[in-house]
Amino acid sequence: MISNLLAFRAKLDECINTACDGNESYRYKLKEAWEAFLNARHNRPAELMAKFLDVKLKGEKGTSDDEVEAVLDRVMVLFRYLQGKDVFEAFYKKDLAKRLLLGKSSSFDLERSIISKLKTECGSAFTSKLEGMFKDIDLSRDLMTTYSHHLKTKLHDRTVFKLDKSREMDLHVQVLTTGYWPGYPAMEVGMPDEMKEHVECFKCYYQNKYQGRRLVWQPVLGQCILKVAFPKGRKELAVSQLQTLVLWCFSTDDEVSFADVKAKTAIEDGELRRTLQSLACGKVRVLHKEPRGREVNDGDKFLFNKDFTAKLHRIRINSIQLKETSEENEKTHEAVFRDRQYQVDAAIVRIMKARKNLAHTMLMSELFSQVKFPATPVDLKKRIESLIERDYLERDPNKPGDYRYLA
Structure with a gap:
């Protein structure tokens, strides 16, 4: 779908440049048309755009980095029209995690390039977690360099490695910051004793180096x-x-x-x-x-x-x-929905804390100006009712259409 949209966009641009002499009024109307068209299906185009980029960044035979870079620039033009950018971010982050952890990315330069483009379009807050993922990968690489030197001193220590086969194994660990990466379910598995010895050796080294931090192993990755x-x-x-x-x-x-x-x-x-x-x-x-x-x-x-x-x-x-299931897809959409609820709740509390008293129509107007994703009046009203139930707000007894902030 995204490939067809890019081709269609190129044809329309050529048409305006040749037949309409690049008239700005036509360009503005074309922009409005694209926004209405892409957002008619709500979250689906954002999801497909993230998956399209995942395929391109994994690499395709016979495609150079310069060609991929050109495609990324064209995709960013369509990205500007999306209202559900948080949906794109959720799916892109999940796919980026797999590329980084499983070594599927064709080029780190291209990966950093698209992050830079997203940062230019949406600001540093949008890309902070994505940049944090790259930071974790870089820090893990440096950590394993120092750990390999430490391991050489422990490899023949019978109190650390009691089994001969343990000395034939290599261990490479990537330490991921919980807030940056997608949530993964905790899983306890039974590991062979040789693996356990290496895990315990790294765990002792890491916790001595960074006191107070807790390691949770993710065997599924x-x-x-x-x-x-x-x-x-x-x-x-x-x-x-x-x-x-x-x-x-x-x-x-x-x-x-x-x-x-x-x-x-x-x-x-x-x-x-x-x-x-x-x-x-x-x-x-x-x-x-x-x-x-x-x-x-x-x-x-x-x-x-x-x-x-x-x-x-x-x-x-x-x-x-490792293949995405419909259940995982649904969980990603649910996570986006929860994040949107938190953002609306925070915006309501922020507005009411500053204004103390506010009419329903004024509150809705300010919310629509602050919320960055598509939302309906029904969605916003549900969040207002939720905050009333949790004693953040109350209805003015003298003016039923007004709300009061409860400190």
Whole structure:
């Protein structure tokens, strides 16, 4: 859709320049038409625009950075017409997080370029969290440099690393500031002892360096490179941490039941089923499922695929949980809706605190001038009623159409 809109926009611009000699009145009317057209479907164009940029910033074969930069400039022209910029920001932030954490971005220069363009259009408040995400990535890179020196002094310390296999593992950690990144559900999983030793070593180092900070591990975002000795040759598997935990169950046994995998990994039931599907039912099948079938059931058994072979030495096994589901999409829209409610509540309290008493029509007029996203009178009235119920405001008993601020 966005590609078609960009092409249509280019045709209209050419038409005005050639047929109308670039007349400013025609340009202004065209601007009004685009605003009405793009905002007729409320949040959908903003969501699609964020996803379009995600595809472009991941990189396309045969496309140079200069060509992508030109597309970004054209997209920003359409972006100016959007009223639901907060919807765009929510989806863009979620996609940016995946690109940064999973190494999907084709160019950090392009990533920083689009942030700069957004900052110019919407101000520093709009991009503060996006810039914070880049800051976290840079700080994590520096942190891992110092940690690698610390690790060399601890690697042969039997009180820290008791298992020999722990010394063969590498750990890279990205420390994310909670307020900058999208919210991720907390998940406790069962990790092998070798992993636990590395996690505890980093945890002690980090908390000694930054006292008072609390680390919450997010295994759903972890990525691993596994070296696997198949009978037909050694391979490296690029997998998620959840896939790693499942495959680790087969390091000693060739056959493991669903119940045993669940007990050893402690992965949430739905997430575990999707993870097993990706390993046993996808294009790259390093496991066999018995009985055969797409769905993973409680009584299923899984076998290590001894006949696995592939031309490439390193194979990436895609994670089903990394693909956006309709549920995740709905949650993003719900988060935007909640943020809008908070913004309206804050605006009402700010106005009433300054004015003390205000008529309903005057309050609505000031709200429409302050709220930066599309809102209806019904939406605003609901927030006023909510604040009355929470004793922030009250109706004037002498003038039912007026509100009074309660200090």
